[in-house]
Amino acid sequence: MAGGTPKIVHINQLRAGAIRFSEFGMLVLPGGFSYGDALGAGVRQALDLQVFLQDELTEFVDSGRPVLGICNGFQTLVKAGLLPGHGREKASGAEQRTSTGNRDVTLTYNARGHFECRWVHLAVEPETKANCLAQIEELVFCPVAHGEGNFQVSDDESLEQLEKRNLVAFRYVDVNGERARGRYPINPNGSVADIAGICNPAGNVIGLMPHPEDHVESIQNPLSGSGRLGLSIFRAIVSRASS
Amino acid sequence: MTVYRVEVTAKDPTGDFGIVAAAHRLGVDTLQSCRKSRLYFLTDHKGPPLATEQIERLCAALLVDPVVETALISSLPENRPCDINYQLDTEADEQVIEVALRPGVTDVAARVLEQGAAEMGIHGLEAATATQFRLTGVLSLSELRRLARGLLCNETIESYSLGPIEPPFGRSSDARNYVEQIPLAGLDEAALSQCSSERMLSLDVREMKEIQSYYEEIGRAPTDVELETLAQTWSEHCVHKTFKARIAFTRYGPDGSPYPTEEIQGLLHTYIQAATEKVKRSWVRSAFVDDAGIIEFDDKYDLAFKVETHNHPSALEPFGGANTGIGGVVRDIIAVSARPIACTDVLCFGPQNLPQEALPAGVLHPARVEDGVVAGIGDYGNKLGLPTVNGAVIYDDGYLGNPLVFCGAVGMLPKGAHPTAPQKGDRVVVLGGRTGRDGIHGATFSSAELTQATHVESGSAVQIGDPITEKGLIELVENARDARLYSAITDCGAGGLSSAVGEMGEELGADVELMDVPLKYPGLTPWEIWLSEAQERMVLAVPPANLERLQALADLWEVEMRDLGRFSGDGWLRVRYDGRPVAELPMKFLHEGLPLPRREALYHEGGPDRKSRPTGKEQGRTSLNERAVLLQMLSHPSVASKERFVRTYDHEVRGGTLVRPFVGPHMDGPADAAVLKPLGTWDNGRAFSLSVGINPLLGKRDSYSMAVSAVDEAFRNAVAVGADPDRIALLDNFCWGNPTIPDRLGALVRTCQGCYDAAVAYNAPFISGKDSLYNEFDGQPIPGTLLISAIGIVPDMRHTCTSDFKEAGNLIYLLGQSHGELGGSLLSHLMGWEGGEAPAMPNDPLARYRALHASMLSGLIQSCHDLSEGGLAVALAEMCFGGRLGAKVDLLTICGDGFPNHYIQLFCETNGRHLVEVAPADAARFEECLAGLPFALLGEVLPSDQVIFTKGPDRLFQLTLNEISTAWKGDSKDEASN
Incomplete structure (x- = not known):
């Protein structure tokens, strides 16, 4: 629907080298509960990426091909240090594998303390480094379904850096596109500055908590309207992959 | 050997308001705040010594979120303070309660941590987890214990400590090749009853006598493995005796005059299946034969639907009970070769605002039951990636001691994709989670009433689920189905392997070796391995030529697979441990030997107390x-x-x-x-x-x-x-009290008659159903409930x-x-x-x-x-x-x-x-x-x-x-x- 020819690949197939990143033009890390999120959302899968796939993934990202992380995929990218991705060095070995200790953004437990499923409105941040998203002209309407989607930063300066470097990709807004300003349930999880998604400085790695894949047809819209499809996000990123 | 303790705490000092509010409801008004920390215990007793630097790496990569959390690492001294000698320091600003799972209860986080450590090159690490609650406010020792027991810890599966807890590592023990012979010869009725209740067999005297005479005839005593197998197979939960029993039913009209007594040849046959046969809908693919009912969806796919109950486990451990309830019903869907696609849940609880002093002894407060059940359902369904889309919640005083938890699941399968005939020579293959002492006696437990003492006695019947293992099973079985690698499949539910292998091998017979069952920890006796209801396991009949391809799929999805034996073709169930026979039973006696009960049922229209009945x-x-x-x-x-x-x-x-x-x-x-x-x-x-x-x-x-x-x-x-x-199919779930009491059974009969008449009037078939009986607490039945x-x-x-x-x-x-x-x-x-x-x-x-x-x-x-x-x-x-x-x-x-x-x-x-x-x-x-x-x-x-x-x-x-x-x-x- 978005123009690509997707293939579902198990991480064990990548680990075994049976399938390689280089065969593909775009990577999507989908939602779910990798390893049951038993040590925190995405943490254990992030370790897999770092231990087994670091080199291939680094090459993929450095080549400018797009990477999209949705929900658990976003949590994984953040916890693996790929988002927002500044300060990443081309180190390898044990040190690099545990370098996540100095992250300054995270996705943590929702402010209300529990998993929540509800539809939200998203606005693409106008100046975002993920400039392929600029072709999305309207709001995106799609559900969140998570317990650990509360985007937080270690201090004000980290937030300022994100904003200044235009690494915010999506924010939670109301039906008219006005910033949520922390108001629940428009901002469903307490994220700082209503941040729903971010990108890396090169703009090719993008992550967001909501699920655009659950609104690709108008009939899925609980308000019976048309437009504001999550599909537009996939279209935008696929068009970058093929350009 | 060193034991490291890692305490992970949120930087935000606000704490958990929910716990404080719940404590106030519990009558502990002086609690001001509660901060929760996660505790990890790491030890090297099985592997090379751990270095502090490795602990720090583990913290950075897996245990601590540096943005919002801090960690405190300590290595534990040999002599730790212990709860028994706990001295309350009344001057302290803060009191500490720590809670850990009991050894043997599934600790998913610890297992994921051990795997992750190995991936980082830290091998042989053993991990355990716990939770710390730091409490402020003026709290007495008895208040602390009340908080622990009434709110923070469920002693059915957890233990707590005031102050630092002992690291909850299980003690390992040796394999126990111990099989008991149980002499039944010459026992009188009282002694047979006593044997049944002491071993928690839930068999009545007639059934015990039937077993006694079988073994007298063959001239030996049953082994514990055999007796337990018979008890499981003949349990109300597995064989639905009440729904098959012959019933003499007498109904009294509103004026007290009796209708002629009816002889009912089995409720299931007379009412439920009869309705399905009468309406004869062409789109019904499978009704009452498989683990779930199946109807046609479109010209390519069928839909499977099943609803189960998990009432007694949820009464004792609401999170685990509901969690494994969803897990169990989803496996019923996998067991008809369908891909699960949705869940439902219907819940019946006692009043949420019940005053603490009105709570009977041995009962968890309904608010605690609701919190746990809801969290358990969400945890399992969400982690499986299944939408939980429909249900209902009912509150009534009658559910106080015995809540009801109905869990449903829907699946989809291509037409004709579900093979149901094991072949002689097929291998008996078990897939999924490891077997532990969890869930022993679930089938007989659910066929008995709850009492105040049940919380203490039945701990092993309650389990915690591991949805990610089940997710692997879903994917693996779907792949194996599409490659046509198995000739029959069933889930390990109540009765564990004994029921799964016993039912699948009913026609052919089966020969299995228990040493080949993968265990969570050693020390299980053969009957425990055979009966364990450890979660997330499926049993498949696999032609030997397909084993290798199935193994390759199992490796991809990281699902453990073991070959236990073969479907023999001689009609006997033979169970061995290390080569030695521990059970030898003809399938015919196992499945047909149960003497069907005969029961009396009475029903008064308008209730027995008709005088108090004002008219419209x-x-x-x-x-x-x-x-x-x-x-x-x-x-x-x-x-x-x-x-x-x-x-x-x-x-x-x-x-x-x-x-x-x-x-x-x-x-x-x-x-x-x-x-x-x-x-x-x-x-x-x-x-x-x-x-x-x-x-x-x-x-x-x-x-x-x-x-x-x-x-x-x-x-x-x-x-x-x-x-x-004209395209609606129905499922029935009856939750009732003790059916051996005539008026309880009478109401059940009358309900079944209503089901029949309605199904026929609406031209709608029943395609599956389940009954859960003996829902009573201290002799008080729940309101008879039909879903x-x-x-x-x-x-x-x-x-x-x-x-x-x-x-x-x-x-x-x-x-x-x-x-x-x-x-x-x-x-x-x-x-x-x-x-x-x-x-x-x-x-x-x-x-x-x-x-x-x-x-x-x-x-x-x-x-x-x-x-x-x-x-x-x-x-x-x-x-x-x-x-x-x-x-x-x-x-x-x-x-x-x-x-x-x-x-x-x-x-x-x-x-x-x-x-x-x-x-x-x-x-x-x-x-x-x-x-x-x-x-x-x-x-x-x-x-x-x-x-x-x-x-x-x-x-x-x-x-x-x-x-x-x-x-x-x-x-x-x-x-x-x-």
């Missing part, structure tokens, strides 16, 4: 404040919005949820049913609905009426969202309907007649009225549902809502609230009879009724569709926020949307509107 007319003389009653109904916990916890379930995943639990412009109005479009079928417009009918209040009044009303409710909910009334779940085909996903009013100026119609049926109604319950007529089956219900469905397909219906608890008034209020629109209706127009007072029209719960909204331009066509059927034009949708009830020219009362919101949703501020 007498009730009619009372006058009441309808406005206040309506608000009271809307805020009644069984009616009020369940949004606070339904939103903790993912109802969107897989992208196919078209009618959701909450509807309307603010997505907070109630839905009648869910509509789902399965992934992989978007090339056509077909979808399906899931709905339920349940009304235990009515069951207290009239069992027969409960059954027909539950069928009608499930039906009208399905039709209300767009299902075709009807319905799965219906929605022919066109563009023509579904929701309950919220859409546009001011549209017309409001009431379909169906109303009668003065207040028996068992919510109104009677609130007023304390005991009598009254119970709702009857409507006349020709299918005709009106077909007409409604046809007008829906023609696009004539803007909104539609069924009338159930609280009748017309509650339904109208919900439609107005959902759509944020007012309405004006005139009660004088209602079709029907027996209205000595207008509250009957407002609140009666007559079956077969819907409220529908129709645009004025469509009114003529709509009325044409309904020609010859009872319906009335009641009023219209208003642009205001007023909901107005009139009777002719008289205005009876009105209320505002805000008042409805306050009562129904529990908040005065309309949060969603900004």
Whole structure:
């Protein structure tokens, strides 16, 4: 629907080298509960990426091909240090594998303390480094379904850096596109500055908590309207992959 | 050997308000704040010594989120402070309670941590987890213990410590090759009974005697493995003795005169299966034969549906009980070779506001049960990536000691993809989780009543789930099915391997080696391995030539697979341990040796106490404040919005949820049913609905009426969202008390008779069902509860309907007649009225549902809502609230009879009724569709926020949307509107 020819690949197939990143033009890390999120959302899968796939993934990202992380995929990218991705060095070995200790953004437990499923409105941040998203002209309407989607930063300066470097990709807004300003349930999880998604400085790695894949047809819209499809996000990123 | 302790705490010092509020409810008013920390214990006793640097690396990579958390690492001294000697330091600002899982209870986080450590090159690490609660406030030692027992720790699966807890590593023990011979020869009835109860076999004297005489004949004593196998296979849970028993049933009319006694040759056969055979629907693919019922979806796919209960485990350990309830029913779907695609849940709890002092000993507070059950359902369904889309929650005093947890699952499979015939020579393969001592005696436990002591005695019957292992099973079995690698499949449920292998090998016989079963820890005796109900396991019959390909798939999905033996073809069950036989039983005796019981059943129409029963007319003389009653109904916990916890379930995943639990412009109005479009079928417009009918209040009044009303409710909910009334299949779940007591059984019989009559009248087959009996606490039965779940085909996903009013100026119609049926109604319950007529089956219900469905397909219906608890008034209020629109209706127009007072029209719960909204331009066509059927034009949708009830020219009362919101949703501020 978005123009690509997707293939579902198990991480064990990548680990075994049976399938390689280089065969593909775009990577999507989908939602779910990798390893049951038993040590925190995405943490254990992030370790897999770092231990087994670091080199291939680094090459993929450095080549400018797009990477999209949705929900658990976003949590994984953040916890693996790929988002927002500044300060990443081309180190390898044990040190690099545990370098996540100095992250300054995270996705943590929702402010209300529990998993929540509800539809939200998203606005693409106008100046975002993920400039392929600029072709999305309207709001995106799609559900969140998570317990650990509360985007937080270690201090004000980290937030300022994100904003200044235009690494915010999506924010939670109301039906008219006005910033949520922390108001629940428009901002469903307490994220700082209503941040729903971010990108890396090169703009090719993008992550967001909501699920655009659950609104690709108008009939899925609980308000019976048309437009504001999550599909537009996939279209935008696929068009970058093929350009 | 070193043990490291890592304490991970949030930087934000706010703490957990929920715990403080719950502590106050528990009567510990002085608790001011509570901070929670995660504890990890890491030890190297199995591997090379751990270095501090490695612990730091583990913290950085896996244990601590550096942005929001801090960690405290310590290595534990040899002599740790121990709870027994705990000295309360009353001067301290802060008290500490630490809680850990008991050894042997599944600790998923510890296992994931061990794997992760190995991935980082730290091998041989052993991990355990715990939780620390740091409490401030003036707290006495007894208050601390009360908090621990009543709130923070469930001693069924956890232990707690005041102050630092002992690292909860299990002690390893050696394999136990120990098989006991149990001499039964010469034992009298009393001794046989004693043997049954001491070993928790739940077999009665007749059954024990049958076993005794079998072994006398063959001249030896049974082994413990054999006796346990027989007890499981013959348990109420596995064989449904009550539903197969011959019953002498006597019914007494309202005047006390008996009808002729009926001889019933099995309830299942006489009523439930008989209805399915009578209606003979061609689209039924499998009814009552497999682990789930199966119907046709479209020309490529079938749908499987199953609902199970997990009541007793949920009473003891609500999170684990509900968690494994979902896990179990999802495996029933995997066991018919279907891919699970959705979950449902129906819950019955005691009153949430029960004062602490009214709580019987040995019972968890209903609020704690609800919290745990809801979290357990969400945890499992969400982690499996399944939408939890439909259900109900009922609150009643009768569920205080014995809550009900119904878990449902739907799956989809390609037509003809489910193989069911194991072949001689096939291997007996077990897939999935490892076997531990968890869940021993689940089948016999669920066939016994709960008592105060049950919490202490039955700990091993309760389990914690591991949804990620089950996710692997789902994917693996789907792959194996598509590659046609197995010839039969079943799940390891109650009775564990004994039931799974015993049932699959019923015709052929099976020969298995227990040493080959992968264990979580050593020390299990052979019968424990054989009986364990450890979760997330499936048993497959696999032709030897396919083993290698199955193993390759198992490796990809990281699912453990073991070959235990073969289907032998000699008709015997042979179980070995290390080569030595520990059980040898002919399958014929195992499956056919059970002497079917004979039971007596009595039923008094209108209840045994008929004198206290006022008639409908007498009730009619009372006058009441309808406005206040309506608000009271809307805020009644069984009616009020369940949004606070339904939103903790993912109802969107897989992208196919078209009618959701909450509807309307603010997505907070109630839905009648869910509509789902399965992934992989978007090339056509077909979808399906899931709905339920349940009304235990009515069951207290009239069992027969409960059954027909539950069928009608499930039906009208399905039709209300767009299902075709000629394509609806039903599931029955009976939760009842002790069926050996004649009046309990009598009510069950009468309910089954109602099920039969309703299924035939609605032309709808039962495709699957389950009974859960012995739901009693200290001799008090739960209200006999029938759940009807319905799965219906929605022919066109563009023509579904929701309950919220859409546009001011549209017309409001009431379909169906109303009668003065207040028996068992919510109104009677609130007023304390005991009598009254119970709702009857409507006349020709299918005709009106077909007409409604046809007008829906023609696009004539803007909104539609069924009338159930609280009748017309509650339904109208919900439609107005959902759509944020007012309405004006005139009660004088209602079709029907027996209205000595207008509250009957407002609140009666007559079956077969819907409220529908129709645009004025469509009114003529709509009325044409309904020609010859009872319906009335009641009023219209208003642009205001007023909901107005009139009777002719008289205005009876009105209320505002805000008042409805306050009562129904529990908040005065309309949060969603900004």
